Amino acid sequence: MKTALFGFSGAGKTDLFAALAGPDATAAGNRAMIKVPDPRLDPLIALFSPKKITYSEIEYLDIPGGGGKSAGLGDRVLNEVRPYDCFIGVLDAFSGMNDPHEQWQAIEADMMITDMAVIEKRLEKLATDEKKNKALVDPKEQNALQRALATLEAEHPLRTDETLAALPELKGYKFLSARPILYVWNCPEGDETSIQLPQETAGMSHIAVSAKLERELAEIDDPEEKALFLNDLGLSQSALDKVINKTYHLLGLISFLTAGEDECRTWPVRIGSTAPQAAGVIHTDFEKGFIRAEVIGYDDFIQLGSFKAVKDAGKARLEGKEYIVQDGDIIEFRFNV
Incomplete structure (x- = not known):
C-alpha cells in the first residue's frame, strides 16, 4: 500500500x-x-478498553x-x-x-x-x-x-x-x-x-x-x-x-475489524477478497488452516450495542470459504493448523 x-x-x-x-x-x-x-473502531474500543489499538x-x-x-x-x-x-x-x-x-x-x-x-x-x-x-x-x-x-x-x-x-x-x-x-x-x-x-x-x-x-x-x-x-x-x-x-x-x-481485550484493529483487504484471504492478512497460518469465519455486520453491532446482543438476535453469521468480506465486517476466524 x-x-x-x-x-x-x-x-x-x-x-x-x-x-x-x-x-x-x-x-x-x-x-x-x-x-x-476509521471512527468505526471507536465503539469497539469503548466496549473492550483494549491494551492495544492498531489502524491500517x-x-x-x-x-x-x-x-x-x-x-x-x-x-x-x-x-x-x-x-x-x-x-x-x-x-x-x-x-x-x-x-x-x-x-x-x-x-x-x-x-x-x-x-x-x-x-x-x-x-x-x-x-x-x-x-x-x-x-x-x-x-x-x-x-x-x-x-x-x-x-x-x-x-x-x-x-x-x-x-x-x-x-x-x-x-x-x-x-x-x-x-x-x-x-x-x-x-x-x-x-x-x-x-x-x-x-x-x-x-x-x-x-x-x-x-x-x-x-x-x-x-x-x-x-x-x-x-x-x-x-x-x-x-x-x-x-x-x-x-x-x-x-x-x-x-x-x-477494512474489516477485529476486537478483543488484547487489541482492537482495522485490517486492510482488497475489494472482493474471500474470508480465507482476509484471514491470511492476519497470518498465513489462518488462511492455510481456515475453517470458518464468525461475521458480525457493523450496522448490526451498532444497532444492538454488544456482541452478546448480536448473537442473541441471531445476527452473528458463520461463513465459509466462499464468503466475500464486506467493508466494516467484524470477524473472528476459526482455523486449525
Whole structure:
C-alpha cells in the first residue's frame, strides 16, 4: 500500500507531505507511514478498553522536483513513481500564476506519452521477433499492447478501461496512466468548497485542500487545541482525513475489524477478497488452516450495542470459504493448523 506524491515545482507538495507526516515530518525525510482514520473502531474500543489499538497504514513517498508545465514532470520523477500502487498529484490552485486544470491535463499527458513510448518500443521488438519465429511472440500480449496503444492514442488514460488495465499481459509494464490517482487542488484557506473540481472517473478522484492549513493543523499535538482551531475555522474535521481515505479506496482497499481485550484493529483487504484471504492478512497460518469465519455486520453491532446482543438476535453469521468480506465486517476466524 504505497502512494507517491508528485507535482510541478511550487505546487505545495512538500506542505501536503509534511501535513500527512505530522510532527514527525522532519524525521520522516521523504517517506512516512500514515494511519488510516476509521471512527468505526471507536465503539469497539469503548466496549473492550483494549491494551492495544492498531489502524491500517499507507506508505507515502514525497517525490522531489517536478519541473514546470512547459518542461513536463521529467523522466526522473516518472521513473521514481513507477513502483508505487497509487499516485497523488498536487496542483497549484493558490498562487494565481498557474491554471490547475492545465497542470492536471499536463500530468495526464506526461503519463500517457511515457506509456505510449514503452508500448511502441515493445511492439517494435515483438514485430522483429515475429519475423524471426512466430513462436517467440505471445499473441495475447501483442493484442493487449495494441489495445492499450489505441486507448492512449485516443487520449484516454489506461485506467479508464478497467478491463484492459487488469489484463495479466500488461501487469509487468507498470503503466503510469493505469495507476489510480488522487489530484489534490492545493488552494488558499477558505476556498476548499468554492473550487469547481472535475468529475471523478474510474481510478481518478479530485479534492480541494489547503496544504498550508493542513500542515499547521498537523503540527498541533493537543487534540482539544486542534478541535478549537478547527471550530474557529468553521470546520468539523481536517481535510487530511479525506485525502487518506480517498487514497485508501483508490488502492482498492476496504477494512474489516477485529476486537478483543488484547487489541482492537482495522485490517486492510482488497475489494472482493474471500474470508480465507482476509484471514491470511492476519497470518498465513489462518488462511492455510481456515475453517470458518464468525461475521458480525457493523450496522448490526451498532444497532444492538454488544456482541452478546448480536448473537442473541441471531445476527452473528458463520461463513465459509466462499464468503466475500464486506467493508466494516467484524470477524473472528476459526482455523486449525
